[in-house]
Amino acid sequence: MDDRLVIAGRSFGSRLFLGTGKFPSEPSLAAAIAASGTELVTVALRRIDPTAERDILDAVPDGVLVMTNTSGAIDADEAVRLARLARAAGLPTWIKVEVTPDPRYLLPDPVETLRACERLVADGFTVLPYCPADPMLCKHLEEAGCATVMPLGSWIGSNQGLRTRGALEIIVEQALVPVVVDAGIGAPSHAAEALELGADAVLVNTAIGTAADPAAMAGAFRKAVEAGRQARLAGLAAPRVTADASSPLTGFLA
Amino acid sequence: MTVTTVELDSRSHQLPAGSAAARLAGLDLAALRARVEAATDADVERALRRAAGGGGAGIGPAGAGPGGWRLDDLAVLLSAPAAARLEELASVAHRLTVRRFGRTVHLFAPLYLSNQCVSVCTYCGFSAGNEIARRTLAVDEVVAEADALLARGFRQVLLVAGEHARIVSKDYLVACVEALAPRVPSLSVEVQVWDTATYRRLVDAGCDGLVVYQEAYDRDTYAACHLKGKKRNYEWRLGAPDRGAEAGMRRLGIGALLGLHPDWRSETLATAAHAVALIHRWWRVEVSVSLPRLRPAAGDFQAGHPLADRDFVQVLCALRVVLPDVGISLSTRESAAFRDALVPLGVTTMSAGSHTEPGGYAGPSDAEPQFEVSDDRSPEVVAATLRRAGYDPVWKDWQRS
Numbered sequence: 001m002d003d004r005l006v007i008a009g010r011s012f013g014s015r016l017f018l019g020t021g022k023f024p025s026e027p028s029l030a031a032a033i034a035a036s037g038t039e040l041v042t043v044a045l046r047r048i049d050p051t052a053e054r055d056i057l058d059a060v061p062d063g064v065l066v067m068t069n070t071s072g073a074i075d076a077d078e079a080v081r082l083a084r085l086a087r088a089a090g091l092p093t094w095i096k097v098e099v100t101p102d103p104r105y106l107l108p109d110p111v112e113t114l115r116a117c118e119r120l121v122a123d124g125f126t127v128l129p130y131c132p133a134d135p136m137l138c139k140h141l142e143e144a145g146c147a148t149v150m151p152l153g154s155w156i157g158s159n160q161g162l163r164t165r166g167a168l169e170i171i172v173e174q175a176l177v178p179v180v181v182d183a184g185i186g187a188p189s190h191a192a193e194a195l196e197l198g199a200d201a202v203l204v205n206t207a208i209g210t211a212a213d214p215a216a217m218a219g220a221f222r223k224a225v226e227a228g229r230q231a232r233l234a235g236l237a238a239p240r241v242t243a244d245a246s247s248p249l250t251g252f253l254a
Numbered sequence: 255m256t257v258t259t260v261e262l263d264s265r266s267h268q269l270p271a272g273s274a275a276a277r278l279a280g281l282d283l284a285a286l287r288a289r290v291e292a293a294t295d296a297d298v299e300r301a302l303r304r305a306a307g308g309g310g311a312g313i314g315p316a317g318a319g320p321g322g323w324r325l326d327d328l329a330v331l332l333s334a335p336a337a338a339r340l341e342e343l344a345s346v347a348h349r350l351t352v353r354r355f356g357r358t359v360h361l362f363a364p365l366y367l368s369n370q371c372v373s374v375c376t377y378c379g380f381s382a383g384n385e386i387a388r389r390t391l392a393v394d395e396v397v398a399e400a401d402a403l404l405a406r407g408f409r410q411v412l413l414v415a416g417e418h419a420r421i422v423s424k425d426y427l428v429a430c431v432e433a434l435a436p437r438v439p440s441l442s443v444e445v446q447v448w449d450t451a452t453y454r455r456l457v458d459a460g461c462d463g464l465v466v467y468q469e470a471y472d473r474d475t476y477a478a479c480h481l482k483g484k485k486r487n488y489e490w491r492l493g494a495p496d497r498g499a500e501a502g503m504r505r506l507g508i509g510a511l512l513g514l515h516p517d518w519r520s521e522t523l524a525t526a527a528h529a530v531a532l533i534h535r536w537w538r539v540e541v542s543v544s545l546p547r548l549r550p551a552a553g554d555f556q557a558g559h560p561l562a563d564r565d566f567v568q569v570l571c572a573l574r575v576v577l578p579d580v581g582i583s584l585s586t587r588e589s590a591a592f593r594d595a596l597v598p599l600g601v602t603t604m605s606a607g608s609h610t611e612p613g614g615y616a617g618p619s620d621a622e623p624q625f626e627v628s629d630d631r632s633p634e635v636v637a638a639t640l641r642r643a644g645y646d647p648v649w650k651d652w653q654r655s
Contacts, residue, residue: 139537174534174537176534176535235323248341249341249344249345249347249348249598249599250340250341250344250567252591252592252595253340253563253564253567254563
């Protein structure tokens with residue numbers, strides 16, 4: 001069955017996107033990328049060093065899209081500058097906007113994120129913002145021209161799963177662009193849940209990068225994402241809700 | 255006599271890309287309709303459970319696009335196996351309505367500005383060919399009508415007129431809205447469809463809502479009912495809610511005239527699909543659905559395919575449970591007893607004490623009404639009846655800023 005994910009005109013066979021931080025070694029990252037089946041990885045611009053003999057990009061095989069992220073930016077100005085640096089360095093113009101002025105929870109700043117996205121879209125970038133799971137904000141980001149919205153499942157790196165589930169459901173239902181759940185996905189079951197509730201993809205990093213065996217965990221996530229998507233397409237049954245007895249409402253009909 | 259020239263702007267038959275109308279036109283309605291016939295008892299059970307759980311945006315088949323599961327469930331709930339469980343469906347509809355809207359019913363009144371019309375529509379008393387007393391209210395007469403409605407308690411008024419671009423012109427409509435806006439807290443229009451610029455003028459003048467019934471979503475039926483006039487342009491009419499939303503209307507009302515097309519299920523599916531598409535395209539706009547059943551009108555019109563009460567109840571309850579946040583409006587076309595019985599099932603807005611002839615509120619009018627009113631109780635009696643049933647009649651729910 002043809003069930004590819006299309007973002008900004010580019011088609012993806014895998015609905016698992018991978019972050020590249022926190023891996024113990026470049027070979028382990030490369031193995032995890034291969035095992036995950038991912039076709040899109042995000043790389044922090046601050047990790048890229050064109051002057052070094054090798055850097056993180058060497059772990060990414062051909063055919064996998066590199067999306068630079070603006071990790072470290074604390075406001076829109078910094079995010080825009082980082083994106084332009086990435087473009088000047090010859091990297092693809094797909095940008096994951098991350099604006100996280102709070103160093104403890106790394107929560108995305110909704111106001112600065114929207115500002116950064118508006119400017120980067122106008123500047124010709126393909127923009128995928130990491131954002132709070134706020135349905136209104138997601139509509140604003142969509143109207144600003146973002147290629148996706150990427151609301152958080154829970155605080156980044158927390159492995160707490162979809163604590164924003166209720167808001168994610170609304171975002172999924174309202175969105176006119178693909179929804180990628182980013183951050184907080186700590187186990188394959190969380191990823192499956194995100195796809196079951198209708199997210200188009202998930203972006204995972206910590207849970208794979210810090211696993212005892214990153215490649216094995218990447219393979220587990222791959223299966224979970226496929227299972228969640230298949231369940232979504234198959235149509236999940238709703239939980240049983242007991243009906244309450246009441247006086248007839250249609251007794252007036254003959 | 256002043257002669258006003260009517261601009262013959264060429265109205266497009268194209269539906270703008272990305273509009274709700276374009277999305278509706280691209281929907282495979284036949285496949286959705288086939289889902290009704292294919293629905294099994296198990297499908298009905300599943301849809302009822304989902305509805306009882308409050309829907310759940312994350313549940314259901316995804317392939318049909320945004321809101322797709324809602325339409326799939328609607329098809330199931332319009333089926334014969336669902337009709338066999340109508341009481342259960344009604345129970346779910348009742349609970350969802352109370353949870354979302356409380357025990358309230360909004361009351362509004364239609365204010366007919368004119369029954370002049372150049373269109374020929376088989377079902378309408380104002381149809382150009384009908385030999386009836388015609389009248390267009392002067393702006394001060396419109397104000398007098400509004401004052402009569404305000405005195406009866408109404409704060410939400412719907413301005414209605416036939417289609418006559420010279421007599422019921424843009425300038426006339428804007429003048430009416432400007433005259434009423436300082437007095438009437440909420441104003442909507444149900445008039446011939448206009449372009450975005452005209453809707454913007456109406457919004458700027460103080461109009462907050464636009465009501466456009468597509469009448470028949472089925473194209474053949476539409477063509478067979480609309481014999482003459484600009485209303486023959488199906489696409490231009492279908493795109494009107496999009497244009498109103500683009501112009502800044504805060505509320506959109508849509509609907510199909512039940513009884514025009516033989517297949518009420520497909521018309522209901524199309525209405526819901528239109529609502530879903532509008533909600534997605536214009537997320538700031540409040541969309542409501544009306545369920546007008548055809549009534550006898552001048553010109554000896556009888557509904558060709560009258561909708562039975564039982565089927566009407568199924569339509570109402572099914573719409574309510576798949577679109578739990580959407581307002582559902584019911585007019586005085588329906589009888590008093592039927593209207594009272596429908597309130598718990600999902601109706602959230604009602605007209606009351608309506609006159610469908612221009613000038614009928616401030617004094618007797620010799621103009622012909624658009625259709626025969628069935629529930630002719632006064633607004634006071636309707637409100638008292640609602641209170642006795644445990645519902646709060648809401649007269650005012652909007653303040654222009």
